[in-house]
Amino acid sequence: MKTVKSELQGELCSLILLAFSKKSLKKVVLSKPDATDEIKSVISPKEISANNVLQIETFSKDNKAYHVNIRDNFENELLAVLSKYAQINVVTTVGDAQFMRSRSGKETLLGAQKIKNKLNSNEYSTTNAQANNSKKNYILTGEEDFLKKLGVSDANGRVRDKMQSKFRQINKFIEHIDAIKDKLPSDKINVYDLCCGKSYLSFAVYHYFKNVLKMEIKMVCVDLKEDVIEYCSELASRIGFDKMEFVCGDIIKYDMKDKPNLVISLHACDVATDIVLNKASENGADVILSTPCCHHELNHTLNCEALEFVAKHSMLRQKMCDALTDALRLMKLESEGYSVSALELIDPEDTPKNIMLRAIKKSSFDQSKAQKLKLEYEKTKSFLLGK
Ligand SMILES: C[S@@+](CC[C@H](N)C(=O)[O-])C[C@H]1O[C@@H](n2cnc3c(N)ncnc32)[C@H](O)[C@@H]1O
Structure with missing residues (x-):
């Protein structure tokens, strides 16, 4: 050199x-x-x-x-x-x-x-x-057995090159959970991962509650993909994550058996994120953490003269619709009794799908305030859709 x-x-x-x-x-x-x-x-x-x-x-x-x-x-x-x-x-x-x-x-x-x-x-x-800088000291190190089994790290616990981004993503997601853990029960917890895919995040979250916080956890992970659900289910029983259940099916039809304390979702496609948020809120989840994926719905249906100066540029239209969709999602959750925020999941260099929607159930919520917020939400929707 x-x-x-x-x-x-x-x-x-x-x-x-x-x-x-x-x-x-x-x-x-x-x-x-x-x-x-x-x-x-x-x-x-x-x-x-x-x-x-x-x-x-x-x-x-x-x-x-x-x-x-x-x-x-x-x-x-x-x-x-x-x-x-x-x-x-x-x-x-x-x-x-x-x-x-x-x-x-x-x-x-x-x-x-x-x-x-x-x-x-x-x-x-x-x-x-x-x-x-403490946030840099990740909760997961790469040496965890489940990460090796999932192929995130090699036998020596070194995170594989092509999995670096996924590793950072799940670590950051867990940091977001860690930051709100006082809003969750401290002994027993029910967690749902909706649209779990290959479940890197689900395994990591299970590990965090079970092995790091030493809590009793029951976790259900749902996805459409049969082969992936079969693989994850087999892996969970092989590594002794015995309170993890994998369900194959459409989340819209899935009925939560237990009251959810925490509902998580990472990159659920398009309107699947809305289904996740609705399901979590309807079932009274204490905390919802969801990082949406691509949005298409509003881009197709936007009909707002006042925003035409942005919408006429297709690149800007997409970005604006992404932001508007997430803001609408938060407005809806707020009207349902949640304190809401939009956060950054990870270093933006890693992924453009980087917004984390966070909703924490308020302990009390005034019904007249709920009505007012619902009205505002409906008004904003009408403004954007032109009806
Ligand atoms: C981009 S992947 C993300 C997977 C995983 N959460 C991750 O971040 O690695 C989106 C997943 O959502 C699942 N999905 C999309 N719509 C769904 C629905 N309606 N019900 C269940 N799963 C769905 C897909 O099968 C896919 O595995």
Whole structure:
């Protein structure tokens, strides 16, 4: 590997290592590579077997991702990587810095000094940074048996390259559950995953309640796909997840046997998300967490003159309809007695289907308020549909 460095690359390297040692480094995104077969690399701090490492994920043009962990000799290893890219963005908890190398070889580094000053100041505390960064310490590590069985990680517990995004997704989803766990019972829980597909998330959520929180859990997962349901059902009994039931069928026809405490759904297609939300609300779920998938319905039925200036551009129309659909969903849930929010599931670089709809049942709900909210919801629908 080429290791001859310029002064600014050296400065950049020491900035990254300073942020890493102070627990402030979030990620380094390296683009405009010298190598023609690569697209970009992302360096992030990871904790692997109680060691702090820098993980380099390199994305190549043949749609593969490769991982290398820097465990020692940080400076040389890092410099070797930095020298291969013309644009490098450093993201830390106290600010961002950017390195650029032009075609003529002229280099600039912006924002580095500010970060160094902040990290070296007396006010900066590694403990706070660690607390702010705690979300990076995922609840799942990759070493869990079910993740190996599902093919998410290999026999050594290393998350497979092609499963990295799914792994981050399910970890983040669990973080969202962890954040609202005080809204759920603390001893026994009924969970439903509607449109579970291959059930990576369902297994992870079961594991979280059963093995991390040590709770009694009953979980039902429903999907249309017979082969997938058969596979998941067999896997659940093989790994001893014996209170997991898999049901093959259309969620619209599915009757929940027990009152749901938590209803989850990840990327249920189009109106299937609406069916999930209706079913969860009708059955009085304490908490609903749903990340919708593609939306088509409103795009086809929108008939609103006031929004025509946006709707006439097809790309913008789709984005607007996505947002309007999710906002309508939340309005409806709010009128049914839920506190609602739209959150980001995961780093937007990972997936465009990234909105998490969260609904938490209010302990009391005034009927006159419910009527008012229902009216507002109907009025908004009429406004959008022109009827
Ligand atoms: C994009 S996949 C997501 C699967 C899984 N939740 C995940 O994130 O990996 C959507 C799933 O919804 C299921 N699905 C769509 N409509 C359904 C319905 N009406 N009833 C049951 N399952 C449905 C499909 O069979 C498919 O497995």
